Amino acid sequence: MINPSFRKINLQAYKPGRSITKKNNKIIKLSANESALGISDKAKKVLKSFNSNISKYPDGKFKELINTISKKYNCDLNKVICGSGSDEIIQMLCQLFLNKGDEVIVPQYSFLMYRIYAKIVGAKVIYSKELNFKVSIKEIIKKVSKKTKIVFLANPNNPTGTYISKKELLDLRKKLRQNILLVVDDAYFEYMLNKDYKSGLDLFKNKNNVFILRTFSKIYGLAALRVGWGYGDKKIIKELYRIKPPFNVNKIAQICAKESLTDRKFLQKSVNHNIFWCKRIKKEFEKYNISTNDIGPNFFLLNFSKCKLSAEKVEKKLENYGIILREMKSYGIKNCLRLTIGSKKENIFLLNKMKSIFKHV
Numbered sequence: 001m002i003n004p005s006f007r008k009i010n011l012q013a014y015k016p017g018r019s020i021t022k023k024n025n026k027i028i029k030l031s032a033n034e035s036a037l038g039i040s041d042k043a044k045k046v047l048k049s050f051n052s053n054i055s056k057y058p059d060g061k062f063k064e065l066i067n068t069i070s071k072k073y074n075c076d077l078n079k080v081i082c083g084s085g086s087d088e089i090i091q092m093l094c095q096l097f098l099n100k101g102d103e104v105i106v107p108q109y110s111f112l113m114y115r116i117y118a119k120i121v122g123a124k125v126i127y128s129k130e131l132n133f134k135v136s137i138k139e140i141i142k143k144v145s146k147k148t149k150i151v152f153l154a155n156p157n158n159p160t161g162t163y164i165s166k167k168e169l170l171d172l173r174k175k176l177r178q179n180i181l182l183v184v185d186d187a188y189f190e191y192m193l194n195k196d197y198k199s200g201l202d203l204f205k206n207k208n209n210v211f212i213l214r215t216f217s218k219i220y221g222l223a224a225l226r227v228g229w230g231y232g233d234k235k236i237i238k239e240l241y242r243i244k245p246p247f248n249v250n251k252i253a254q255i256c257a258k259e260s261l262t263d264r265k266f267l268q269k270s271v272n273h274n275i276f277w278c279k280r281i282k283k284e285f286e287k288y289n290i291s292t293n294d295i296g297p298n299f300f301l302l303n304f305s306k307c308k309l310s311a312e313k314v315e316k317k318l319e320n321y322g323i324i325l326r327e328m329k330s331y332g333i334k335n336c337l338r339l340t341i342g343s344k345k346e347n348i349f350l351l352n353k354m355k356s357i358f359k360h361v
């Protein structure tokens with residue numbers, strides 16, 4: 001019998017941050033950059049009392065959510081589209097812009113879905129070198145060719161936790177050919193208090209050749225509901241609406257996202273929590289000669305190159321205590337782990353266990 005044939009795509013499937021250990025004991029998951037404080041009370045209220053009719057399809061144009069987005073960020077609602085996570089918008093951008101043989105530039109250590117979706121549609125992924133785990137504008141520009149269609153960039157970057165300044169980002173857009181789409185992924189921008197940082201949306205609201213990504217999966221804690229949004233030129237948005245699945249964001253996600261946006265108290269609390277624990281964790285880890293990126297997003301890339309124990313050893317020891325960090329081999333980064341800032345209880349548990357691990361080292 002001859003089986004129906006399908007395309008063979010040369011790529012490594014995405015491996016999410018693990019949420020179970022071998023022992024499957026009660027775990028503390030610090031491997032996926034999720035919210036430390038759960039979700040906003042306003043979103044909780046929606047979930048508790050949700051009695052809307054789910055036998056009817058959700059709004060495929062996300063009217064109420066987009067209205068709230070445009071008010072909050074003072075941006076044009078005709079330039080917004082929502083996705084089942086920002087992930088889906090990355091996928092749709094690749095479908096819309098890329099043909100076989102086109103080139104996409106991504107920094108060497110970057111969010112894996114950029115390369116995965118680009119490869120699926122037959123584009124060639126070109127990696128630009130990073131310097132000390134920081135995105136380099138110069139290296140991106142070096143990689144531009146006639147075939148370059150998109151440059152993807154998360155700022156701050158995942159998994160390195162570093163960021164490029166407002167000046168560098170503006171410089172990048174200036175130096176890139178006009179007809180290359182620059183995608184700036186603002187997934188972690190809410191956490192950024194750094195003075196020289198500006199989000200993609202703040203910088204490029206009116207630029208036709210920049211596309212911005214935002215998500216409700218990080219600071220808003222709605223990762224399981226799958227909702228994110230994109231902002232770009234009206235013509236791009238119009239085409240994205242034409243190719244998207246008709247009801248790609250479910251009703252509960254749309255309402256929770258909308259409510260979360262108006263909960264300033266929750267947002268402030270999350271930012272304060274993050275900065276407090278980043279400072280404390282950074283200081284504690286330095287005692288073990290584990291270095292990190294500067295404080296910024298809700299995670300650290302832990303570098304063990306000067307530490308007496310290897311990243312792998314510490315990862316295993318923490319796992320025995322039920323604490324899961326993100327291994328970095330799948331990103332091609334040696335002797336490092338990525339740590340998400342957890343709740344107070346989780347962070348204290350982690351720091352205590354680190355003390356035990358390094359007691360006799």
Ligand SMILES: Cc1ncc(COP(=O)(O)O)c(C=O)c1O
Binds near residue numbers: 033085087217228
């Ligand atoms: C930089 C970056 N962009 C996008 C995403 C995907 O987010 P979403 O859950 O909205 O698909 C992630 C998730 O880890 C991320 O780190």
